[in-house]
Amino acid sequence: MEVADKVQEEHVFKFIPGMDSAPEIETVLASELTPKEFYDRYVSQNQPCLIKGAISHWEAMDKWQDPEYLKEKNGDSPTPYYPHMNYESAERMGEGRKVEPFHHVLDLLRSGTEEILSAPSVVLSEEPFKVLAPDTNGYRFLPNPPKPIAYPKSRAFMYKGAGTGWHFHVTDETLMSQVIGTKKVGLLPPDKLTDDLVFDAFKADAYLENGDCFDQSKSNAIKPFTALVEPGDAMYIPPFWWHGIEPTDNEFGITVAQCWRSPLHVMGDLSYPTVRKIWKKAYTEPSKVTFAITALGIASLGAQLWRWITKPLRT
Numbered sequence: 001m002e003v004a005d006k007v008q009e010e011h012v013f014k015f016i017p018g019m020d021s022a023p024e025i026e027t028v029l030a031s032e033l034t035p036k037e038f039y040d041r042y043v044s045q046n047q048p049c050l051i052k053g054a055i056s057h058w059e060a061m062d063k064w065q066d067p068e069y070l071k072e073k074n075g076d077s078p079t080p081y082y083p084h085m086n087y088e089s090a091e092r093m094g095e096g097r098k099v100e101p102f103h104h105v106l107d108l109l110r111s112g113t114e115e116i117l118s119a120p121s122v123v124l125s126e127e128p129f130k131v132l133a134p135d136t137n138g139y140r141f142l143p144n145p146p147k148p149i150a151y152p153k154s155r156a157f158m159y160k161g162a163g164t165g166w167h168f169h170v171t172d173e174t175l176m177s178q179v180i181g182t183k184k185v186g187l188l189p190p191d192k193l194t195d196d197l198v199f200d201a202f203k204a205d206a207y208l209e210n211g212d213c214f215d216q217s218k219s220n221a222i223k224p225f226t227a228l229v230e231p232g233d234a235m236y237i238p239p240f241w242w243h244g245i246e247p248t249d250n251e252f253g254i255t256v257a258q259c260w261r262s263p264l265h266v267m268g269d270l271s272y273p274t275v276r277k278i279w280k281k282a283y284t285e286p287s288k289v290t291f292a293i294t295a296l297g298i299a300s301l302g303a304q305l306w307r308w309i310t311k312p313l314r315t
Contacts, residue, residue, distance in 0.1 A: 012085070012163045012244040013186055015211035017219040025187060025225045030054040030141060030234075038141040038236075043173060046238040046266050048187055050227040051141070054234035055177045055256075060135035061232060064179055064254055067106055070132075075103040077128040081119040086157075086164040089205050109160045110252045118162035124256070125153035132156070136256055139175065139234070145260030148172040155257045161250035166202040169239045170274060171267055172259045176245075177234040181253025183245050187225045190240035195273040197222055198242060239266065240274045265307050268300020 013019045030053040042049050055061065063069050079102045087093040100108075105119050124133045133154060147153060151172045157164075159181075168190065176185070188194050200206070201213035214222070228248075229235045237243055239262050247253055270276055282293040 011208070012165060012246045013184070015207050015209075015214075016166075016186065016224060016244070017211065017214060017222045018224050019186060019226070022186065022224040022226045025050055025185075025227045025235075027052060027227075030056070030139075033141040035141050035143055042236055043238070044263060044266075046190075046240070046269075048225075048227075048238055048241055049236050050229065051175075051234045051236060053232055054139055054141075054175070055136070055179070056232040057140075058135060058137050058177075058179070060132070060179050060254075060256070063135050064132075067110060070106060071103045073131045074129055075101065077102040079105045079119055080121050081105050081108070081117055082162075084116055084118065085162045086118055086120050087205050088165040088167045088203055092205060106158070109158055111160075114161075114250060116161040116250075117159065119158040120155075120164075122156035122158055123152045123154070124156055129156070136177075136258070139258075142175070142260075145173075145258075148259040148261050151257075151259040153259060155259075157255040157257065159247065159253050159255070161247060163246040164244065165205055166198070166207070166242050166244035168242050168274060169237070170278065171239050171262055173239065173262050174237040175234045175258045176229065176237055177256045177258065178229045178231050179254040179256060180231060181251060181255075182228065182230045182248045183253070183255065184248060185227045185229055185235050185237075186244045187227070187237070188222065188242035190242070190272045190274060192273050193221055194223070194242070202242065238262075240272045264296075264300045264303035266300075268297045269304065 025048055027050045030051050033051060041047070078099050080097055080099050082093065082098075083096040109117055109119065122129050122132075124130060124136065136154060149171050151169065151174070163183075166186075166188075176183075188198065197215060197218055204213075206213035211219075227235055268275060270279070278293060279297060282290045
């Protein structure tokens, strides 16, 4: 496939209805965001936001600009990479996968060629890349977050021109933090109407080819939001929200995704289609996780009831 064709294929937003006129997501300044406000206004309400300057204090903002520093820390570590964007389809994502020493992958990512490359598995919370974790100095508005359930605590995405296809997180909270490069993020709310319209198209990556995968008679009901995440910023992405990501250029970039456990009342909220699907699958296709899902669901329903009872005390 020619490079020009490949770039055309990997436009994450081109065929999404409403993207051209999508409003921007709410933006807040990290310097003015308290831990209480972040939890009460966004995390507890499952509402995304763009946080300007969220990681401006990270040592990574300076140190990771130097490729020799990164090579010194992890030069020979085996690193998977792919000659394409990050797909939702596992089969498609696996195409072209290679594993090379980190220093070689970094050289490829920083080359001036037009090819698309992605190294999305630099897990900073585990060996061997854990040596880079001290350069990511946390968030002042998120002290001592609990450990995530399903996703790595900290994971770097290193890329050149590679976006990420539309997907959602089944649990856990995420701060998508930009160290190098700028990304555009599209988001869709986790309601039933949206889910019915986009689920099959997004899961199969069908929207990358054309817009015919959407029901044209109902496509005006797809109401996306957008955000431009620049170096030093973080995008808060709650669970269940569909989101797709495109870099604004074909240059080398680094994104760090920091994850932590979702509040109980959010994890089992049956108003979200994703939660209902998880419950349905747990009982129609019983497995070793069915008991865990049941226990978590009961605890979540209890947390929701408690929030309803105590709501007058919080207002």
